[in-house]
Each structure stands twice: as C-alpha cells, then as structure tokens.
Amino acid sequence: MSRYLFWRLLQAIPLSLGVIVLTFLLIRLAPGDPIAVLAGERSTAEYQAQLRKDLGLDQPLPVQLVRYLGSVLSGNLGYSFSLQQSVLSLVLQRLPATLLLMGASLLLSVTLGVWIGVRTAVRPHTLGSNVATVGSLLGYSLPSFWLGQILILVFAVWLHWFPLVGMTSLVRLTGLAYWADVAWHLVLPTLTISAFNLALFARLVRASMREALEQDFIVSARGKGLPSRIVVYRHALRNALLPVVTIFGLNLGAMLAGFVLVETVFGWPGLGRLTFDAIAARDYPVIGGMFVFLSEAVILANLLTDVLYGAIDPRIRYA
Amino acid sequence: MSGEARSAANGEAVLEIEDLRTSFRLRRGTVRAVDGVDLFVRRSERVGIVGESGCGKSTLALSVMRLIQTPGASITGSVRLGGLDLLALAEDEMTQVRGARVAMVYQDPYTFLNPVFRVGDQIAESLIAHRGMSIADARTETLALLAKLQLPQPASIIDAYPHQLSGGQRQRIVIGMAIACRPALLIADEPTTALDVTVQAQTLRLIGRLVADLGMSLLLISHDLSVIAALCDRVYVMYAGQIVESGPVEALYGGARHPYTSALFGATTTLLDPKREFTVIPGAPPDLASPPSGCRFAVRCPHRMDRCAQPPPPFAAGPGWDARCWLLDETADASARR
Ligand SMILES: Nc1ncnc2c1ncn2[C@@H]1O[C@H](COP(=O)(O)OP(=O)(O)OP(=O)(O)O)[C@@H](O)[C@H]1O
Numbered sequence: 001m002s003r004y005l006f007w008r009l010l011q012a013i014p015l016s017l018g019v020i021v022l023t024f025l026l027i028r029l030a031p032g033d034p035i036a037v038l039a040g041e042r043s044t045a046e047y048q049a050q051l052r053k054d055l056g057l058d059q060p061l062p063v064q065l066v067r068y069l070g071s072v073l074s075g076n077l078g079y080s081f082s083l084q085q086s087v088l089s090l091v092l093q094r095l096p097a098t099l100l101l102m103g104a105s106l107l108l109s110v111t112l113g114v115w116i117g118v119r120t121a122v123r124p125h126t127l128g129s130n131v132a133t134v135g136s137l138l139g140y141s142l143p144s145f146w147l148g149q150i151l152i153l154v155f156a157v158w159l160h161w162f163p164l165v166g167m168t169s170l171v172r173l174t175g176l177a178y179w180a181d182v183a184w185h186l187v188l189p190t191l192t193i194s195a196f197n198l199a200l201f202a203r204l205v206r207a208s209m210r211e212a213l214e215q216d217f218i219v220s221a222r223g224k225g226l227p228s229r230i231v232v233y234r235h236a237l238r239n240a241l242l243p244v245v246t247i248f249g250l251n252l253g254a255m256l257a258g259f260v261l262v263e264t265v266f267g268w269p270g271l272g273r274l275t276f277d278a279i280a281a282r283d284y285p286v287i288g289g290m291f292v293f294l295s296e297a298v299i300l301a302n303l304l305t306d307v308l309y310g311a312i313d314p315r316i317r318y319a
Numbered sequence: 320m321s322g323e324a325r326s327a328a329n330g331e332a333v334l335e336i337e338d339l340r341t342s343f344r345l346r347r348g349t350v351r352a353v354d355g356v357d358l359f360v361r362r363s364e365r366v367g368i369v370g371e372s373g374c375g376k377s378t379l380a381l382s383v384m385r386l387i388q389t390p391g392a393s394i395t396g397s398v399r400l401g402g403l404d405l406l407a408l409a410e411d412e413m414t415q416v417r418g419a420r421v422a423m424v425y426q427d428p429y430t431f432l433n434p435v436f437r438v439g440d441q442i443a444e445s446l447i448a449h450r451g452m453s454i455a456d457a458r459t460e461t462l463a464l465l466a467k468l469q470l471p472q473p474a475s476i477i478d479a480y481p482h483q484l485s486g487g488q489r490q491r492i493v494i495g496m497a498i499a500c501r502p503a504l505l506i507a508d509e510p511t512t513a514l515d516v517t518v519q520a521q522t523l524r525l526i527g528r529l530v531a532d533l534g535m536s537l538l539l540i541s542h543d544l545s546v547i548a549a550l551c552d553r554v555y556v557m558y559a560g561q562i563v564e565s566g567p568v569e570a571l572y573g574g575a576r577h578p579y580t581s582a583l584f585g586a587t588t589t590l591l592d593p594k595r596e597f598t599v600i601p602g603a604p605p606d607l608a609s610p611p612s613g614c615r616f617a618v619r620c621p622h623r624m625d626r627c628a629q630p631p632p633p634f635a636a637g638p639g640w641d642a643r644c645w646l647l648d649e650t651a652d653a654s655a656r657r
C-alpha cells in the first residue's frame with residue numbers, strides 16, 4: 001500500500017509542475033499588455049518601463065518562468081489588482097464556503113445516489129425504480145444554472161421557503177443560530193449541484209450493481225446462507241463501488257467547474273464566484289491563481305481517489 | 320419410483336428428490352435442464368452424478384440449494400432435506416438452511432470467492448450468520464478449520480486475499496466455507512475441474528476425508544467417471560436432463576446396462592486424466608428446448624430399435640440398480656420365457 005502510494009505521489013509531482021508552467025504561459029501569452037492595463041493608458045513611457053522592471057517583466061521568458069515557479073511553490077499565487085489583496089489570501093477566504101457547499105452536496109448525492117442505485121439494481125421492475133430512472137435521466141440532463149434559477153423562482157420568490165441569495169442573512173447571528181442560518185441558505189444551492197451528481201451516482205451504481213449481482217461470488221455468498229441484506233450491501237456493493245470511485249475522480253474537475261455557475265447564480269461567496277468575478281474584471285493574477293489552485297485540487301482529489309480505490313480493492317494494493 | 324427410493328423415504332435418506340423439473344424460459348423456447356429426476360442420498364453415503372457437459376448437473380445442484388436466480392426459471396417437484404420440504408420453504412427459511420444443513424462446493428475457485436474480502440472473513444461470516452458466533456470466536460474456529468483443510472500457515476492465510484492464493488488453496492477455502500457449519504449434506508459440483516492436475520487427486524482425497532470425519536453425506540458431480548469411482552458408493556448417470564442409469568459404483572463398473580453409461584466407461588479409461596474428455600461418443604446430446612419424444616439417447620445409440628421411439632421407463636437391473644433402456648425389457652422378457 002505505502003509503496004503504491006509513494007509511486008502515485010511521485011507521479012503527481014511532474015503533473016503539478018506542468019500545470020504551473022501551463023498557467024504561466026497562458027497568462028503571459030494572453031493578448032494585451034498587462035503593464036498598459038496596470039499603469040493606465042495615459043501613463044508615460046518611462047513610468048511603464050519602470051513598472052515593467054519592478055515586476056520583472058523585462059526579463060527573458062525562461063527567467064520569468066523560473067521566478068514564477070519559485071513564487072508559486074513558496075505559496076505566492078500573485079496579487080489581485082482589482083481586489084487589492086494577495087491571491088492566496090483571497091482563495092483562503094473563499095475556500096470554506098466552497099468546501100461547505102461541496103461537502104453538503106457530496107454527502108447528499110453519494111448517500112442517496114448509492115442507495116437509489118442499489119435499490120433499482122436489486123428490484124429493477126418496480127414503480128419506484130421506474131420513477132427513479134426517469135428522475136435520474138432528468139437530473140442528468142438539466143443544466144445547473146437553469147435548475148438553480150427555477151429553484152430560486154419557486155422556493156424563494158414565490159413560496160419564500162428559502163432565501164434568494166448569499167450564505168448568511170444580513171442580521172448578525174452567533175453560535176447555533178448562525179449555523180442554522182447558513183444551513184437554510186445552503187439548501188437550494190446544494191440541491192442544484194446535487195441534482196446532476198445524484199443522477200450520475202444513481203446511474204453508475206445501478207449499472208455496476210447489476211453487473212456485480214451476476215457474479216459467481218454472489219451465488220456462493222447466498223449459498224452460505226447469508227441474508228440478502230448482507231449479500232447486496234457487503235458482497236455486491238463493495239465490488240460495485242470500484243468503477244464508481246474511478247468515475248467520481250474523473251468527474252471532479254467538471255464538478256468544480258460547475259461551481260462557477262452555481263455560486264454565481266446563488267451569490268455564494270466561494271471560489272466559483274471569485275473566479276467568475278475575476279474573469280469579469282480581467283484580473284489575470286486571480287484567474288491564474290485559481291487555475292493553479294483548482295488544478296492542484298483536482299490532482300490531489302485523484303490521488304485520494306486512487307488511495308480509496310486501493311482501500312476497496314486489495315488487488316490494486318499489492319500489484 | 321424404484322423400490323430403493325421408497326425404502327429411503329422410511330427415514331435413512333438425508334436428501335430425497337422426486338420428479339424434480341427445472342426449466343428456463345428463453346426466447347428460443349423453454350429449456351428443460353432438469354426433466355423429472357428422482358434421486359436420494361442416505362446418511363453418510365457418497366453419491367455421484369455423472370454426465371456430459373450441459374446435461375443439467377449444475378442446474379440440479381443449484382435447484383436443490385434454491386440458488387437459481389434467472390428470472391422466469393421454474394422449479395417443481397419435491398426436494399426433501401431431513402424432514403424439510405425445501406421447495407416449500409419461504410426464502411428467509413431457506414436462508415437458514417443454506418450453509419447450515421446443506422452446502423455447496425463450486426467448480427471455479429477463482430470466481431466463487433469474493434476478490435475484495437479476506438478469505439478468513441469469507442469463512443467466518445458463515446459461522447457468524449448461522450451459529451451466532453462473535454467475530455473473535457469465529458476467527459478462532461476459522462483458524463482451526465484452515466488447519467483441518469491442510470492449508471500451510473493458517474495464521475497468515477486467514478488474512479490473505481483470494482488473489483494471493485493458488486488455485487488449490489482457493490478451492491480449500493471454498494470447501495472450508497461449505498463445511499464450516501457442518502452441514503448434513505455437502506454438494507460438490509465439479510470441485511476439481513478447474514484445478515491443476517497435480518492437486519486434483521489431493522483435493523478429492525481431502526473432500527473424502529472431511530466427509531468421513533464430519534459424518535456428512537456427499538453428492539459429488541463430475542463429468543469424469545474416474546473421479547466418481549474414486550470417491551462414491553453409488554452413482555447416477557445423467558443424460559439430457561434425466562437419470563438414465565443409477566446403482567452401486569462397482570455394479571456399473573462391472574457391466575453398465577445403459578448404452579450411454581457403457582459409452583462413458585469406454586471414453587474415460589485413465590484415472591484423473593483431464594485430457595480424456597468423453598466427446599469421443601459420436602454425435603451430440605439433444606437440444607433441451609426440444610428433446611426427442613422417445614429415448615433421448617436414440618440418435619447416438621448403436622442398439623437403437625423401433626420401440627426406442629417410445630420413452631423407456633426405468634427397469635431394474637439388479638439390487639438398487641436401475642436403467643432407463645428398452646434393452647433391459649427384452650432381457651427380462653427372454654428370461655421370463657425360459
Ligand atoms: N441460467 C440459465 N439460463 C438459461 N439456460 C440455462 C441456465 N443455466 C443452465 N442452462 C442450460 O441448461 C442446460 C444444463 O446446464 P447445466 O449448467 O446444468 O449443465 P452441466 O451438466 O452442469 O454442464 P457442465 O458440465 O458444462 O457444467 C444447458 O443447456 C444450459 O445451457
């Protein structure tokens with residue numbers, strides 16, 4: 001296990017560096033001179049030259065690249081001109097909100113999705129299974145920004161059950177009341193993000209459960225006289241989760257991208273909203289910093305996925 | 320029904336099957352994989368079932384265990400285990416019978432073990448389910464069982480995963496899963512077919528010894544008569560979903576009465592030689608979706624007569640010995656005339 005982990009970690013290093021280099025090139029090669037934007041159009045040529053020198057932009061590209069690599073590796077993701085803050089502190093400020101939303105929607109979509117997937121695989125021809133199948137097809141195909149707006153319209157604007165936007169109410173709350181308020185704000189964005197993932201997990205689990213239930217070791221598990229609950233949830237599900245974990249890891253990047261739209265629709269103060277605002281303001285350091293940060297997050301998540309895979313399937317661990 | 324089956328009904332039978340019929344509904348028709356089988360196994364008796372590939376041996380075993388999951392499959396007749404009418408039990412009652420009173424060893428130790436669980440746990444869960452053991456007690460019992468299965472270093476094998484073991488070792492684990500709760504009847508479906516030649520005889524001897532030590536009855540399925548001969552007291556010969564001949568192993572070896580059985584003996588001569596399959600019998604068995612109305616062996620039979628267009632009933636060939644062939648009727652007639 002530890003040797004396998006070590007190799008996976010080693011593979012992640014060049015990948016991480018590659019992402020940083022790519023980010024550097026994307027920003028430097030982007031059209032338009034950042035100095036002109038920064039100094040203002042009516043600044044003097046001397047001032048621009050001075051600024052260029054101060055920021056190290058007069059150096060040859062390879063030197064700039066090495067400097068950029070050095071600063072990113074030491075935790076400096078750049079400086080946001082529009083928000084007058086270091087990108088790292090911006091990211092750290094916004095991270096908890098995104099993690100909260102992500103955690104809530106993963107909890108909902110994984111538990112419910114696995115449960116629905118198992119039920120529909122075990123009893124494929126019941127009314128409940130047919131409803132779940134149609135429902136997951138729907139959840140799978142609805143665009144999240146559209147679903148978000150519909151949910152706001154129905155449950156916030158018409159019914160007033162949930163707040164329109166944001167993560168907290170304007171009134172200052174503390175302790176339990178504060179968290180209750182956050183949870184109340186959390187419901188609609190969580191549902192919006194979960195719809196797709198819930199459908200994805202339900203469909204994946206159903207497909208792999210149906211395959212797992214056909215295996216010979218299910219016959220021998222039943223032949224031992226194990227109750228069907230144990231046969232299904234221990235023997236079949238453990239095997240059925242393998243492909244699900246793989247797809248989950250592959251899908252994580254797309255899921256993060258979805259946060260940009262959903263957080264914007266719900267005014268959720270997380271990383272997705274930060275990214276959207278940075279793009280609107282052409283704040284290249286923030287865009288670049290977010291790009292590096294999110295890419296590294298996906299690399300890390302895939303590493304964790306592999307570890308999880310190894311924990312489920314012993315054949316991987318010792319291979 | 321033969322006189323034997325009736326005397327078995329008086330109490331000494333562990334397993335008693337009457338008119339068992341199992342069919343699968345497929346698009347091309349209904350496949351009658353088991354078509355009216357009568358069979359019994361006495362206490363501590365070792366009984367074999369032999370027949371070509373596809374004749375319904377596995378279907379018969381899985382029907383007894385009620386492990387056939389195929390949608391639309393139908394099982395009728397009667398299967399009595401001790402005093403229980405298995406086909407009449409509710410599914411949760413049957414769950415308590417499987418593994419506890421009747422258990423099965425399967426053909427392929429590679430696919431019948433769950434790849435993601437430790438082999439010790441796969442044995443222990445049976446003990447926990449049926450005997451209500453604690454995890455610690457089940458582990459102790461499993462260790463003892465592994466030693467009884469002659470596995471080297473039980474203390475390390477108990478925590479191994481299936482892929483870390485050899486084929487022979489895996490099959491011992493499968494055997495361990497089956498005998499953990501000391502069932503009255505052990506069904507072994509081609510337990511050595513998937514194994515290396517070198518460990519086949521060893522595995523068979525192990526099964527024989529365990530059955531004797533634990534006082535179990537054995538129903539051993541094989542397409543290899545020499546395997547049956549090495550282990551069994553009585554044998555049923557199966558052809559196209561039906562029993563065509565049954566009797567003591569020595570009696571059948573001494574002179575089989577059904578032409579199919581004779582052909583089988585002619586085909587398998589060397590003990591435990593896997594390369595000798597009995598595809599040497601010319602022709603192929605009939606399609607079980609539309610079997611011939613008369614004797615099912617007729618198209619391949621060198622002794623075929625006109626009356627073979629009618630299905631032959633079982634004729635007594637000796638004490639505890641039946642054969643389903645019109646040839647026996649003629650000899651009976653002839654001896655009656657003299
Ligand atoms: N689940 C199923 N669905 C449809 N047909 C089946 C099913 N199981 C078995 N059959 C058919 O029933 C017949 C008997 O199959 P079975 O596996 O019992 O034979 P067998 O004697 O065990 O053969 P082998 O020696 O190859 O294991 C075959 O024709 C097979 O195709």
Ligand code: SF4
Nearest residue numbers: 614617620627644645
């Ligand atoms: S009944 Fe006729 S065809 Fe069938 S085995 Fe006997 S002799 Fe051959």
Ligand SMILES: [Mg+2]
Nearest residue numbers: 376377378508
């Ligand atoms: Mg078989």
